[in-house]
Amino acid sequence: MSAKVASYLSRQQASTDEATAAVYSKLEDLYNKKLWHQLTLATLEAVRLSYFTEQPGRLKDLYDNFISDFEHRINPLSLMEIAMFCLLDFGDKDLSIKFVEKIKLKIKGQKEASVLAETALGNIYIRSRELPEVKKIIEATQSCLDELDGITTVHSRFYELSSDYYKLEGNHACYYRETLRYLGCIDLSELPKERQYERAYSLSLAALLGEGIYNFGELLAHPILEAIKNTDKQWIVDLMYAFNSGDISKFESSQDLLSKQPDLAKANQKLKMKICLLCLMEMTFNRPSNNRRITFEEIAKETRLETNEVELLAMKALSLGLVRGTIDQVDQCVTMTWVQPRVLDLSQIGTMQKRLAQWCEDVKQMEMLVENKAHDILT
Known part of the structure; x- marks a missing residue:
């Protein structure tokens, strides 16, 4: 030493x-x-x-x-x-x-x-x-x-x-x-x-x-959020849940809180566009794959946009890769074939469960139909 x-x-x-x-x-x-x-x-x-x-x-x-x-x-x-x-x-x-x-x-x-x-x-x-x-x-x-x-x-x-x-x-x-x-x-x-x-x-x-960022599920499921739940910042967690489900009503009712946070207040219009896009994604997700023809009027009602703004919204969603489908300007509707995968919350998982149950029922009915008609087909 x-x-x-x-x-x-x-x-x-x-x-x-x-x-x-x-x-x-x-x-x-x-x-x-x-x-x-x-x-x-x-x-x-x-x-x-x-x-x-x-x-x-x-x-x-x-x-x-x-x-x-x-x-x-x-x-x-x-x-x-x-x-x-x-x-x-x-x-x-x-x-x-x-x-x-x-x-x-x-x-x-x-x-x-x-x-x-x-x-x-x-x-x-x-x-x-x-x-x-x-x-x-x-x-x-x-x-x-x-x-x-x-x-x-x-x-x-x-x-x-x-x-x-x-x-x-x-x-x-x-x-x-x-x-x-x-x-x-x-x-x-x-x-x-x-x-x-x-x-x-x-x-x-x-x-x-x-x-x-159009997927809030990963953060909403993260334990880090427990640090601000039941505190004076609980409102921002509630707001994220609203965005995740495309809840326009919740967004509009939170305007007073948004106005008190400088960054959010400054980006209010961008936030409105984001939640409208998420609302469109949620509408697509909630519909069965064989029934995803949505009229401009339906979208306008859910997003609270003017009907003449819906086509632009759909075009933006398509360009960002959030959904896939086609826009029919003549019939004033969109037909969606795919929606971007997301981390789902419990309510969205519940929707998925119902759709899987419906799919199982459809398969069962098709099986019974084939069984009943098998004689006619074979003869």
Whole structure:
């Protein structure tokens, strides 16, 4: 053991409380025994302790006086994980970047660790709102991330970074996609309640405002929404259910709430078009496949549009790939042959159940018809 390490550990054991001193004693014991794997695991546990986070400088001292002495013996990914915690002590941007660049030289060739290092750099730039730099890192690192097998903690860190970037950029659709990816990589119970609340609300806004998002079922089924249910933000969950089922009445009755949220108030007309498209999808979905001829008048009544606006609505739905079919301008009707698959809520599943039951009944009747007419056919 070097004199520097011995002096640091001795000083810390003498100046801290009994519990923290025991941590330092354990680190010293593993270091002396050269049990590098066990020492790495113990160090990963230590850097998470509140003792190191409650006062600035302690993590940096731990790294400079202890970890740096045996960092060449630490698994590259674990070294980068430890470095991520130590970065919390670097308030200066330039010092933080210099620290990460130094670590990158020591983990070269290890993909997961390299992705985590780039993510750490992205977090530094995002704190200083240097979005062009963050964008470069995300674009350059995505391909490397895609080469990794399975889902790791590296994925969650990267998707958290990318979702934060798209939120700052104001790209609702990308924020929605990346946040769902991030939530799919973590144990939700490990996310603090206030963070769950913030994520759930931001994600709900992104779902409503995002271009091309016409499937709310995945979010509505996600446990993250429990964080805002029965709170002052319950209204946005109810609004998403209204959009998911194309409920125009619910949308119109929520105008007072929408007007109080600046982003939603600004996008009111786009939201009206989106829910009308979803209403058309729901009308198509609710009809049996052999009866999907819908008149302009029926669509106008459900969407509360003028009859002369229905054709444009149908054309937009067709162009977006939400439905397939034909428009008969002469007879003022549309004939739908397909509707985009969606994650269904319980009421929609109930509709599907009824249609399957009807289909089974039709098959049974056809079977009986063939059985009754079999004699005539065979003779």
